[in-house]
Amino acid sequence: MIDRIALLGRFSLEVIRDYGKAGQLLWQVIFRFPQFRKGFPLVLQQIYAEGVLSLIIIIVSSLFIGMVVALQGYHTLAKFGASAELGPLVALSVARELGPVVTALLFAGRAGSAVTAEIGLMKATEQLSSMEMMAVNPIHRVISPRLWGGFISMPLLTMIFNVTAIYGAYLVGVKWLGLDAGVFWSNMQSSVDFHLDVMNGIIKSTVFGFVIAWISVYQGYFAEPTSAGIASATTRTVVYSSLAILGLDFVLTAMMIGGW
């Protein structure tokens, strides 16, 4: 019994220590005097690496998701004679939930894992140590641009996801199933509120972007510098990010709908 309590205590201490280290890392990234001349090009590079290079997977996925939602929605709505409501159905599903959540899950798998693996490998090959010995702080040079790059990329990718998914739904609903284009767009326009639906979705994606980037850089920076350590850190990034996204989605949705 005592052993189990000790084990629980040790586990709890390790969890608290991990949160402390993650908090310290974040503190060092955020609360420092910004150096725009050196920092801006590095952040731009990361927006390219994390955002632009994720575009293909985001566009292809969102196109198919929009098409599937339209196909499923049309047949269900048609049973109630409400197929004209396809536009609002797709737009609300995508802007409020699918856009931010699916983009975040894809982003964690594509960019988050890459960031963790890159930082972990830099650590294993002593690149971070040599940077420190050259009097260059790796937190400022390596960690900070990757965190800001992820934070900025996520809402932009979500906007692109939303637009492409709605276009996919348009292709299926209007071009294939024969719904009137005017009905599709006008019903969508009248049902979707810019602040309540679109902006809330973007706020969600900003929060998700921040959390994914934080988890990714933390897991990479504190990864055990071995091949097995980097592999497990990369896996943890994807698993923790996915769980955080889904959990935070519920909390944010409850707050936005007014349940809290």
Add this chain to the structure above:
Amino acid sequence: MGDNLVEITNLHFQRNGRPIFDGVDLVIPRGKVIAIMGPSGTGKTTLLRLIGGQLRPMAGQVKVADQNIHQLSPSKLYTLRKKMGMLFQSGGLFTHLTVFENVAFPLREHTQLSEAMIRTLVLMKLQMVGLRGARDLMPSELSGGMARRVALARAIALDPALIMYDEPLSGQDPISMGVLIKLIRTVNDLLGLTSIIVSHDVQETLSIADYVYVIADGKLIGKGTASDIKQDQSNHVQQFLQGLPDGPVPFHFPAVSWEQDLMRAPKS
């Protein structure tokens, strides 16, 4: 300014409860090539990291250029590190940058020099290590010896006062080893540096070292010039120098007796 660039006093350091240093005292005089030798796992690399301020001792002090490195603020520590260069065992080159950009990295980070001046300085450093022609190669295209020479060029880019070499010769073919050994001595003498070489390649290191420290079991077991060390009567030092498989550093990892182990029946 004292004669010693580095002074280590009563150094104690532990890792996972295992003592690595147990009261080590040593000094590194200015302008000399100092070798720190000893069997694998005795904490030679750890010692370099303690001198560089990347690790903190449990007790004792490490003074670099008359400053206790572990009591410096982060900004003062980084200022001091600009006067140090370190060549890591793996080279530590940035894999996404070319050879030229790797050497230019510290110059771009710490100086406001023009692009033309940076180019000239980088080419000078690369010329010194014989790799001016490799400036456009990526680190993945370099051999192990070339990578270490590039790392050396990068380490001396800011003209440091102290340069630390972590196992610069391990895994090198005889030609690369000869080139590196010659470079270490030449760079030290030409630029007026102080060099610390951590190595267990006995003959090569002794051939260029002005003074040698031998570490084992957390303590200094020998010190002196290369000829002093060769004549040291300590079993520990002689086992290391002659590469004897058994002696004060045992061949067998600590275990229960061989008979006891054989007689233990496996649980069915």
